[in-house]
Amino acid sequence: MLRVVVVGGGVIGASTAYHLARAGAAVTLLERGDLASGASGSCDKAVILQSKSPGIHLELALKSADLFGGLTADLGTDIEYACKGGMIVVEHHDQLPVMDDFVARQRAAGLDVHLIDGQEARKVQPILAKHVVAATWCRLDAEVNPMLLTHAFARRARGLGACVMTGTEVTGLLTLGGRVAGAMTPRGTVTADAVVLAAGAWTPFLAAHLGLVVPIEPRRGQILVSEPVEPAVQGDMLCATYIAAKYSLGLSASHDAPSVGLSLGQTRNGNLLLGGCREFAGYDRRTTHKALTAIARHACRIVPAIKGVQFIRSFAGLRPFTPDGLPILGPAPGIPGLFIASGHEGDGIALSPITGLLMAELLTEREPRVSLDGLGLDRFMTSAEVRDAEGDPAETISRENAASGVHSSSRREDGA
Numbered sequence: 001m002l003r004v005v006v007v008g009g010g011v012i013g014a015s016t017a018y019h020l021a022r023a024g025a026a027v028t029l030l031e032r033g034d035l036a037s038g039a040s041g042s043c044d045k046a047v048i049l050q051s052k053s054p055g056i057h058l059e060l061a062l063k064s065a066d067l068f069g070g071l072t073a074d075l076g077t078d079i080e081y082a083c084k085g086g087m088i089v090v091e092h093h094d095q096l097p098v099m100d101d102f103v104a105r106q107r108a109a110g111l112d113v114h115l116i117d118g119q120e121a122r123k124v125q126p127i128l129a130k131h132v133v134a135a136t137w138c139r140l141d142a143e144v145n146p147m148l149l150t151h152a153f154a155r156r157a158r159g160l161g162a163c164v165m166t167g168t169e170v171t172g173l174l175t176l177g178g179r180v181a182g183a184m185t186p187r188g189t190v191t192a193d194a195v196v197l198a199a200g201a202w203t204p205f206l207a208a209h210l211g212l213v214v215p216i217e218p219r220r221g222q223i224l225v226s227e228p229v230e231p232a233v234q235g236d237m238l239c240a241t242y243i244a245a246k247y248s249l250g251l252s253a254s255h256d257a258p259s260v261g262l263s264l265g266q267t268r269n270g271n272l273l274l275g276g277c278r279e280f281a282g283y284d285r286r287t288t289h290k291a292l293t294a295i296a297r298h299a300c301r302i303v304p305a306i307k308g309v310q311f312i313r314s315f316a317g318l319r320p321f322t323p324d325g326l327p328i329l330g331p332a333p334g335i336p337g338l339f340i341a342s343g344h345e346g347d348g349i350a351l352s353p354i355t356g357l358l359m360a361e362l363l364t365e366r367e368p369r370v371s372l373d374g375l376g377l378d379r380f381m382t383s384a385e386v387r388d389a390e391g392d393p394a395e396t397i398s399r400e401n402a403a404s405g406v407h408s409s410s411r412r413e414d415g416a
């Protein structure tokens with residue numbers, strides 16, 4: 001039986017563990033804190049299709065959306081999945097051409113999304129301000145409770161025979177005969193035929209144990225949470241500047257702060273979740289007065305009724321950012337037995353079902369239903385680096401171990 005260690009108990013690691021266990025593998029999931037103690041427990045709940053860029057990104061999101069429909073039954077838990085549609089609000093006429101183009105490209109890629117005028121947008125979301133000139137609308141956008149989802153994946157994996165160990169930090173990777181053969185922890189070494197790095201923004205530290213450079217950086221987001229209020233928001237709402245901040249499109253980012261754009265949703269319990277900002281602040285997970293004020297100001301302009309709502313707490317999370325906005329999925333070049341499933345930036349909740357399924361297909365040597373070409377780590381390496389790495393795996397591992405020290409890491413979590 002294939003033995004796999006999955007490192008990281010966020011939504012990606014938990015989904016990978018579940019799909020591997022379902023495929024018959026003997027899985028051990030290792031999480032240094034609690035399940036969902038990283039980005040997967042400090043995020044919004046959007047399963048938004050229309051925010052994905054046309055191409056492989058959107059293709060993954062569409063396939064993932066198909067899987068979400070059956071997950072409640074498969075996992076045997078209410079994960080608060082609901083398909084209520086979603087909109088991207090356009091505040092200014094000068095934002096229209098860019099959003100028009102974004103929508104046209106998504107429609108060409110097969111997504112049912114369209115632009116509606118301000119009046120129609122206010123019919124869908126009566127809370128919108130009068131100055132909003134238009135919005136995009138996609139009836140397939142959905143939402144899910146990310147904490148329930150992560151825990152449900154892990155619980156079901158355990159039900160299928162997986163061993164889920166929380167409070168268990170991976171401190172090194174075991175290599176034997178030129179292959180990765182397990183993970184070291186303070187509680188002992190877990191041997192395996194393969195190790196999947198699913199540690200989100202922390203994957204680079206794990207990869208560095210074998211001298212492998214993974215270009216993932218933490219991109220902080222902050223969220224304000226309101227007291228429960230009557231149902232006020234239909235599905236999820238973003239604004240055009242949110243899309244601009246995510247993809248660096250040619251729109252003026254915001255009138256308040258460069259990286260702030262609206263993200264607004266409401267939990268089943270009634271709490272409003274107000275985001276969102278994007279900042280590179282190292283591994284600092286604190287909220288800041290500056291960002292929260294900018295988020296609140298920006299939101300109040302688009303949804304004035306928010307001014308009368310009491311906000312009760314705030315939190316920050318670290319999105320695992322990659323330079324091209326796509327996750328890194330696949331084998332680590334030149335390191336047999338090592339796989340990477342990380343770097344989902346602001347899309348990890350939405351892409352978790354398809355990511356877990358693809359990793360399980362890859363590891364159990366079935367043809368992945370979505371081609372992983374273009375998603376591997378090799379896209380960030382020069383062809384000489386790939387040739388070097390793939391030349392002699394055994395030599396590479398021992399050379400890199402010698403160079404870096406198995407237990408050392410070239411990056412520090414304090415951002416230094």
Ligand SMILES: Cc1cc2nc3c(=O)[nH]c(=O)nc-3n(C[C@H](O)[C@H](O)[C@H](O)COP(=O)(O)OP(=O)(O)OC[C@H]3O[C@@H](n4cnc5c(N)ncnc54)[C@H](O)[C@@H]3O)c2cc1C
Nearest residue numbers: 008010012032038039040044046170200221317348349350
């Ligand atoms: C403010 C904000 C809003 C967001 N909104 C959305 C949204 O609406 N929809 C959406 O799809 N996505 C959203 N995202 C993105 C989403 O949260 C992430 O893409 C996703 O959670 C990443 O999951 P992950 O499992 O890769 O990483 P994480 O959830 O960060 O999990 C990584 C885990 O690895 C563990 N770990 C690290 N090092 C080790 C080690 N050495 N040993 C053992 N364990 C280790 C960590 O403790 C952590 O639990 C948002 C993110 C933020 C910050």
